[in-house]
Each structure stands twice: as C-alpha cells, then as structure tokens.
Amino acid sequence: MSLYSILSSSDSEERWVNRISQYFEKEVVIHNVPVSVFSVPKAISAVKPEAYTPHVVAFGPYHHMQPKLYQMEKYKLAAIKSFLTLEQILNFQELVIEKMKKLEPVIRACYHKYLDHDGDALAWIVVIDGLFLLDILRGYGHVKRSQHKNLKQDAVLCRDVMMLENQIPVILLKEIRKNLQLTSAHDGDDLELFLMLRGFCQLHSPLKLARVSSTSPYSSFLHLLDLMYLLIVNHQATTTRPLEQAFCLEKTDGRADAVQHQSEEEGNDVILDVGEIVEMGKHLGIVRSVLKPVKVIQDMPWEKISNLLGLKMGNEHDKDNHPTVEEITIPSVSHLSKFAGVKFSHTAGSIGDMRFVQGEATLYLPIITLNANSEVVLRNLVAYELALSNSTGKLAQYVDFMCGIVDTAEDAQLLREKDIIRGDLSNEEIADLFNGMNRLSAKARNKTVDKINEYYNKRPMVKGYNFVKKRVFASWRILTLCSTILLLFFLMNSFCQVYGCPQFFGRIR
Known part of the structure; x- marks a missing residue:
C-alpha cells in the first residue's frame, strides 16, 4: 500500500473496487443528501488541534475505530440497552442494522471523507453511535431553566458532541428512531428529536439563539452543529438591522x-x-x-x-x-x-x-x-x-x-x-x-x-502620535538620538530628585 493512500490494506482496495463498480453499474445517484460532516482542514486545526479531535467518545465513522476512543464502546452499548426493550434488543439486527445497510449510499453521501469501511461495519457504527447520542439528548427535550445545571454532568462528553468531525446526520438519527419506533408514525419531521437537539443547543451555545415556534420549519438542518449554527446566525433582535448592513464584506x-x-x-x-x-x-x-x-x-x-x-x-x-x-x-x-x-x-x-x-x-x-x-x-x-x-x-x-x-x-x-x-x-x-x-x-x-x-x-x-511617528521616528538615526537623550533625562532627573543639583543646572544655564 502507498504511504499516502486513503486505503489501509489490500482488503480495503478490494472493497473500494467492488463499491465503485457496483455504483457504476447500477448508476446509484443520491438526491437531496448534501455533504454535511466535513473533516477540519489542517490550516484551521494547526493552531490548536485538540479543539477539533474528540478526547473521550467518537460519534460516527471518522474516529470510531481509534484505540484511545474505542474503550467507550462497552459504555455505549450499556447506555443503549438501558432504554431499549427486550424485544428491540433481541430483534436489533433485523429492526435496525439490516435497514441501515440498505442506506449505505446515503450514509456515505453525508460524509466528506472517503469511508474505509464495508457496509456491515458502517451500519453498526452509525447505529451504535447514533443511539448513544440519542441517549445523551433524551434529557434535553423539555428542560426548564432551573434544570439546566443538572444536565452538565460531563463537560468533556458534551464538548466532544459539538465537534465537527463527530456529527451524526439528522437524516440517520430519524431513520434509527423510526425503525425502533421511538417516534410517532404521524410525526414525519420528528418534532421530539428537534426539541432534544434544540434543548442541547440552548444550554451549550455561547451566543443567543433564534426563537423557533411550533409552526417554524425545523426539518432543514443537517446535524446538531448545523442546528446551533443556524439558530445563532438567524437570531435577530426586534429592532436589529440585518447582519448584511452591519457586516459589509x-x-x-x-x-x-x-x-x-x-x-x-x-x-x-x-x-x-x-x-x-x-x-x-x-x-x-x-x-x-x-x-x-x-x-x-x-x-x-x-x-x-x-x-x-x-x-x-x-x-x-x-x-x-x-x-x-x-x-x-x-x-x-x-x-x-x-x-x-x-x-x-x-x-x-x-x-x-x-x-x-x-x-x-x-x-x-x-x-x-x-x-x-x-x-x-x-x-x-x-x-x-x-x-x-x-x-x-x-x-x-x-x-x-x-x-x-x-x-x-x-x-x-x-x-x-x-x-x-x-x-x-x-x-x-x-x-x-x-x-x-x-x-x-x-x-x-x-x-x-x-x-x-x-x-x-x-x-x-x-x-498626535501618528504625526510624531511619521515626522520624527521615520529615521532610525533620529530615533537613536532621541532614545539616548530620553534615557539621560530620566537618569539625571532621578539622581537630582534624590540629591538635588541646583549648582549643576546653574552651570548648564
């Protein structure tokens, strides 16, 4: 394998060939599924890379298999099983995994980077991490202001949730909830999921968010980070000028x-x-x-x-x-x-x-x-x-x-x-x-x-300073002379303040 290849082994190359040929022959075209989970360019992350890389838990295929994060796998499974019924656990493969495997082209379309996983692994990663995220969000659906402090149990975990490379697309979260019947069949837009995501944004956003009524369109956001971004940039006071007027590029x-x-x-x-x-x-x-x-x-x-x-x-x-x-x-x-x-x-x-x-x-x-x-x-x-x-x-x-x-x-x-x-x-x-x-x-x-x-x-x-800088400090020779005089003045003034030197000044005059 080439040192700079995106593929890690010969098996990966074989999977890549099979996938590309399959897409080519069947002319698989994904409509209305925009790329939403991007990798952070090094030009942005170079100053502080730890701000863009998860420390405790991975959500999604970008970081799921990293050894330092994989130790959370058993905690993810325990949290998931805690809110699933026995029937859902026993039929988990049929209820969720098999259906998510059919959405493999959709999953891959959501991510900017090439995903070096086969269909089975990709489906399991998305389902496990998606359900674990839903478990975290369960407490944010109908939160009163007095209850907000009780939800701040793990600051590091919440920080990892907000990282760009750690996002789970909402289209996949909705599919998981629908397959497990965690949402009403009549709620096509999954209002409950939106309320949970918005509650999380309200608690963790550093800036004020736009108010969203029950009649507002809330199904167009792509993931949790996208929702927070949209609520921040669209928030306006009642007497506020449009942002384009305040910020003219x-x-x-x-x-x-x-x-x-x-x-x-x-x-x-x-x-x-x-x-x-x-x-x-x-x-x-x-x-x-x-x-x-x-x-x-x-x-x-x-x-x-x-x-x-x-x-x-x-x-x-x-x-x-x-x-x-x-x-x-x-x-x-x-x-x-x-x-x-x-x-x-x-x-x-x-x-x-x-x-x-x-x-x-x-x-x-x-x-x-x-x-x-x-x-x-x-x-x-x-x-x-x-x-x-x-x-x-x-x-x-x-x-x-x-x-x-x-x-x-x-x-x-x-x-x-x-x-x-x-x-x-x-x-x-x-x-x-x-x-x-x-x-x-x-x-x-x-x-x-x-x-x-x-x-x-x-x-x-x-x-005044700009004038002095332009007229006086333009020459380094003049600057050197002025600096010498200034230093001598401070030294002389300090000495005279202590001992007094009227005779000395008299001679100068």
Missing part, C-alpha cells in the same frame, strides 16, 4: 492589510507605554530624598521605555513557544476606552446586532457566555461555516472581531463590567481564548471595523 489585499495591522498595533503599544511612563514620571516627582539612587533607577519602567524606543527586551525564545496568531486590524477594548473615549453596551440581539454608533461613540455588542467548552464550540462552529460553500462568513467575522478587541485581561474585565461577557471563565482565560484563535476571514473586512478605526485615528492623542 469588502475584498482587500491580504498583504497590505497585514502591514497595516502590524503598524497600528505597534502604535497602540507605544501610546500605552507613553501613558505608563508619564505616570511613573509623576511618581518620581514626589520621591523622598531618603531613597537611594539605585532603587530609584531600579524602579524605573525599563521594559516600557525600551518598548517605546523599539528596543524589545523580551526573550526571543518565547516566539517559538507562542506562535504568532494573526488578528484583524482594530484597537483593543482598553485602547478604545482610554484613548478614544469609546463606550461599550450589550444588545438584545446576537451577532447581527453588533454595530458602532459614531454619534454616541458607543460600540454595541451581543452578550456572549464563555465556559469551559465555549472555545471548542466556537472553533467548530466557525470551521463548519467555512466549510459551507454558500456561507457569508458571519460568525467567523464576529469571532475575528472579538479576537481583535480582546487582547488582555483588562479588556475582558471591561466587557464583563458592561455585561457583554458572561460565564465562568476568568479574565485571563478569556484573553487567552481570543488571543489563541487565528484570523479566519482574512480576505474580508467589515464596515464596523472600518468605522471604529476611522473614529479612533481621528482622536487628538492618536493623531
């Missing part, structure tokens, strides 16, 4: 955008460093003469001064341990608040209700609830959105936006105080979450970002 040159991003980020850092150095200067102005010169000099913000001068003191080895993650070009929450006076407020809607009102200098953001599994849910939702050929990238743009404005724990705290961020994660964990997610909509920008950047760059403090 504009093509841009990725290289130019990256250069601009780097320049503006450096500018933001310098502004913050200047502010902290000014505060330190005020502190030095009231230092008592009892302090030693060494202590005064030691207490000076040398790292901040060096950053201001472009002389980074950080350990270069840290760059290897923490790969650079690209983000959109936008100031952070703390910078917008400190240097542009931007206020923040939560909205009643979801991602479609996000907007910046320039007249109010207010950025309106949807409420997001972040818990232990939220990062995995967000990452897999976005990965699924990017896999859809007809997607506009709404969710990816929102996630990119949050990654751009939340850089530090201070940013997270400011949004928490405005009730925009909720949940159990600490401010540091929230900052790590958004800093660890790479930019996903690299070829698109939205008008909200452009409005904020335009407003921010017109603020007096920012304009």
Whole structure:
C-alpha cells in the first residue's frame, strides 16, 4: 500500500473496487443528501488541534475505530440497552442494522471523507453511535431553566458532541428512531428529536439563539452543529438591522492589510507605554530624598521605555513557544476606552446586532457566555461555516472581531463590567481564548471595523502620535538620538530628585 493512500490494506482496495463498480453499474445517484460532516482542514486545526479531535467518545465513522476512543464502546452499548426493550434488543439486527445497510449510499453521501469501511461495519457504527447520542439528548427535550445545571454532568462528553468531525446526520438519527419506533408514525419531521437537539443547543451555545415556534420549519438542518449554527446566525433582535448592513464584506489585499495591522498595533503599544511612563514620571516627582539612587533607577519602567524606543527586551525564545496568531486590524477594548473615549453596551440581539454608533461613540455588542467548552464550540462552529460553500462568513467575522478587541485581561474585565461577557471563565482565560484563535476571514473586512478605526485615528492623542511617528521616528538615526537623550533625562532627573543639583543646572544655564 502507498504511504499516502486513503486505503489501509489490500482488503480495503478490494472493497473500494467492488463499491465503485457496483455504483457504476447500477448508476446509484443520491438526491437531496448534501455533504454535511466535513473533516477540519489542517490550516484551521494547526493552531490548536485538540479543539477539533474528540478526547473521550467518537460519534460516527471518522474516529470510531481509534484505540484511545474505542474503550467507550462497552459504555455505549450499556447506555443503549438501558432504554431499549427486550424485544428491540433481541430483534436489533433485523429492526435496525439490516435497514441501515440498505442506506449505505446515503450514509456515505453525508460524509466528506472517503469511508474505509464495508457496509456491515458502517451500519453498526452509525447505529451504535447514533443511539448513544440519542441517549445523551433524551434529557434535553423539555428542560426548564432551573434544570439546566443538572444536565452538565460531563463537560468533556458534551464538548466532544459539538465537534465537527463527530456529527451524526439528522437524516440517520430519524431513520434509527423510526425503525425502533421511538417516534410517532404521524410525526414525519420528528418534532421530539428537534426539541432534544434544540434543548442541547440552548444550554451549550455561547451566543443567543433564534426563537423557533411550533409552526417554524425545523426539518432543514443537517446535524446538531448545523442546528446551533443556524439558530445563532438567524437570531435577530426586534429592532436589529440585518447582519448584511452591519457586516459589509469588502475584498482587500491580504498583504497590505497585514502591514497595516502590524503598524497600528505597534502604535497602540507605544501610546500605552507613553501613558505608563508619564505616570511613573509623576511618581518620581514626589520621591523622598531618603531613597537611594539605585532603587530609584531600579524602579524605573525599563521594559516600557525600551518598548517605546523599539528596543524589545523580551526573550526571543518565547516566539517559538507562542506562535504568532494573526488578528484583524482594530484597537483593543482598553485602547478604545482610554484613548478614544469609546463606550461599550450589550444588545438584545446576537451577532447581527453588533454595530458602532459614531454619534454616541458607543460600540454595541451581543452578550456572549464563555465556559469551559465555549472555545471548542466556537472553533467548530466557525470551521463548519467555512466549510459551507454558500456561507457569508458571519460568525467567523464576529469571532475575528472579538479576537481583535480582546487582547488582555483588562479588556475582558471591561466587557464583563458592561455585561457583554458572561460565564465562568476568568479574565485571563478569556484573553487567552481570543488571543489563541487565528484570523479566519482574512480576505474580508467589515464596515464596523472600518468605522471604529476611522473614529479612533481621528482622536487628538492618536493623531498626535501618528504625526510624531511619521515626522520624527521615520529615521532610525533620529530615533537613536532621541532614545539616548530620553534615557539621560530620566537618569539625571532621578539622581537630582534624590540629591538635588541646583549648582549643576546653574552651570548648564
């Protein structure tokens, strides 16, 4: 077998030949069965692969046979037998397996990757994992808000359920329930199954979901992750503008955008460093003469001064341990608040209700609830959105936006105080979450970002810095001279604050 073959053995090759010839001769055509379970590209999973690979349990053929996950097999079977009748168990092969084998072309059509399993194995995998998923979902059908905490028994298990490569298509879940008579014969759309899936989404979604009435169409979603995605992107407040108005896609040159991003980020850092150095200067102005010169000099913000001068003191080895993650070009929450006076407020809607009102200098953001599994849910939702050929990238743009404005724990705290961020994660964990997610909509920008950047760059403090950067810091020679003078000034000022040097200054004059 070739090292790069999708087939694992000569038996697999034989199965492949038989299957292809059978399809060719019988002209098997699968209608209205779209591919819905995609494999996550390495370009997306490279930054954090563990967020896309199940840790405890596999659902479906992609990971079912992995040794580290197969130990759950006996627990799956025990859970399944616990809610089946004796008659169903005794006639399981005839009731379910044989009927699912007839749907082999449909099963294969749902999955993006080639499935190296014969018909029998594929039917058993789908039925076992499908029934185990249904067992997990049983408690979510009619859940009151007060009962939600009781359903959070295994956070790791629920996290695996939401992974893109771990989805079981709804068309197969409906078939399993119908064959075992777990649904009413008159309920063609299986409303009970929808209520269970929606209940799970309501409990584990980090963003608000669209309300669905009993008369709404609920049979068009493809699997659990697809349902959560549709409920998130279709949720609108009553007074919300359409998302297309808030997020207007504009093509841009990725290289130019990256250069601009780097320049503006450096500018933001310098502004913050200047502010902290000014505060330190005020502190030095009231230092008592009892302090030693060494202590005064030691207490000076040398790292901040060096950053201001472009002389980074950080350990270069840290760059290897923490790969650079690209983000959109936008100031952070703390910078917008400190240097542009931007206020923040939560909205009643979801991602479609996000907007910046320039007249109010207010950025309106949807409420997001972040818990232990939220990062995995967000990452897999976005990965699924990017896999859809007809997607506009709404969710990816929102996630990119949050990654751009939340850089530090201070940013997270400011949004928490405005009730925009909720949940159990600490401010540091929230900052790590958004800093660890790479930019996903690299070829698109939205008008909200452009409005904020335009407003921010017109603020007096920012304009002053941009002028200085353009006129003074353009030359490295001038920068070196300025840095030397600045360092000498701080040293001289610190020394004179302790010992006093009027005679020295008199000579200079």
